[in-house]
Amino acid sequence: GENVEQHPSTLSVQEGDSAVIKCTYSDSASNYFPWYKQELGKRPQLIIDIRSNVGEKKDQRIAVTLNKTAKHFSLHITETQPEDSAVYFCAWTGGGADGLTFGKGTHLIIQP
């Protein structure tokens, strides 16, 4: 699959502050952009996703924005809490049968 660039690789924020993670993709045919959260020793779990006909989607403290022209999408977490500490992966699919391609992950650390 095509590459997904995910930044930053590590992000440390104070509890209560916001966190933003950005991913850039290369295939203009991509149409589905999920974000996964993985806690230590656990499986990745979907936290939010967005499709190419939508620019923004929100679910309580979590939001995802998509800029198809610039080929990037971002995860925004507001009012961060200790339980937000985890590794977050972006992913995208270009419509092919091979499914999702994942970024390399961002380790989010919430400082008390």
Add this chain to the structure above:
Amino acid sequence: NAGVTQTPKFQVLKTGQSMTLQCAQDMNHEYMSWYRQDPGMGLRLIHYSVGAGITDQGEVPNGYNVSRSTTEDFPLRLLSAAPSQTSVYFCASSVSSYNSPLHFGNGTRLTVT
């Protein structure tokens, strides 16, 4: 509803041994896939299947075989284990390959010595 079930949870192999990682889902998903996860590398696709009787290679297929005789099961075979195959393996399934979320199993931690 168990979702995606993987066995075993942990496995230690010697170089050259073979084994099968089991994966089963009870959600009637057509699409199933295997990923490996290595530190700093994210999740890389090994093999995938869009339905019973159909399999194809992903990004890192060498050293692995798969089959899909039923909708529910998608085993991953290591033919001759190598230390480079030490990793955490995740099986996942979804309704379709292109616009639906993946549901992951709990993973298998494999060590090859």
